[in-house]
Amino acid sequence: RKEVEQDPGPFNVPEGATVAFNCTYSNSASQSFFWYRQDCRKEPKLLMSVYSSGNEDGRFTAQLNRASQYISLLIRDSKLSDSATYLCVVNGVNSGYSTLTFGKGTMLLVSP
Amino acid sequence: DTAVSQTPKYLVTQMGNDKSIKCEQNLGHDTMYWYKQDSKKFLKIMFSYNNKELIINETVPNRFSPKSPDKAHLNLHINSLELGDSAVYFCASSQAFSYTYNEQFFGPGTRLTVL
Numbered sequence: 001r002k003e004v005e006q007d008p009g010p011f012n013v014p015e016g017a018t019v020a021f022n023c024t025y026s027n028s029a030s031q032s033f034f035w036y037r038q039d040c041r042k043e044p045k046l047l048m049s050v051y052s053s054g055n056e057d058g059r060f061t062a063q064l065n066r067a068s069q070y071i072s073l074l075i076r077d078s079k080l081s082d083s084a085t086y087l088c089v090v091n092g093v094n095s096g097y098s099t100l101t102f103g104k105g106t107m108l109l110v111s112p
Numbered sequence: 113d114t115a116v117s118q119t120p121k122y123l124v125t126q127m128g129n130d131k132s133i134k135c136e137q138n139l140g141h142d143t144m145y146w147y148k149q150d151s152k153k154f155l156k157i158m159f160s161y162n163n164k165e166l167i168i169n170e171t172v173p174n175r176f177s178p179k180s181p182d183k184a185h186l187n188l189h190i191n192s193l194e195l196g197d198s199a200v201y202f203c204a205s206s207q208a209f210s211y212t213y214n215e216q217f218f219g220p221g222t223r224l225t226v227l
Contacts, residue, residue, distance in 0.1 A: 034215075043202055043218035044155065085153070099168060100216060102155040
């Protein structure tokens with residue numbers, strides 16, 4: 001089983017739509033969780049952290065289910081500028097040190 | 113006032129050559145990383161340095177040698193380049209190693225093409 005798995009997409013949605021991405025991780029000892037965003041030919045940037053109780057940042061809502069080792073990201077009222085690849089990221093332990101493990105990403109395409 | 117910068121942005125070279133990529137961060141961070149993103153867009157950690165000390169060395173061929181002259185710099189030297197080394201290499205930094213929080217800031221990437 002891959003360490004962090006995501007549906008690669010692409011998800012094609014019209015502006016204004018609500019879209020959800022899911023992610024599963026294999027290491028039950030993982031400590032913290034994030035969603036990063038990567039635009040085409042650009043570097044990844046932190047979108048939001050994911051907290052156990054779930055958290056919201058504007059149109060974005062992240063959820064974590066530790067029992068199922070499952071993370072989700074919900075985007076409401078999609079904008080054209082949301083088109084990007086969304087990377088699920090898990091902070092685990094490697095040789096006693098914290099390390100980020102990235103999923104392959106889910107591509108989102110928002111059309112007019 | 114770029115936070116994490118890398119040079120060069122593009123690198124095209126022949127198989128067998130030796131090349132270096134430089135990275136600098138002005139965030140005052142203690143920890144720096146090198147990642148490789150291949151053609152399938154999979155971002156994988158290669159090395160991590162904390163206060164100039166090598167912390168993580170994933171299963172990377174020893175043709176790759178990182179060097180950290182100080183906390184703000186982490187360079188990557190690659191010997192005897194191979195076709196499979198073609199990828200985008202990202203440098204990143206974070207404030208410190210932390211089990212609970214480890215936001216990493218990425219440089220713009222170096223697109224390496226080996227012919």
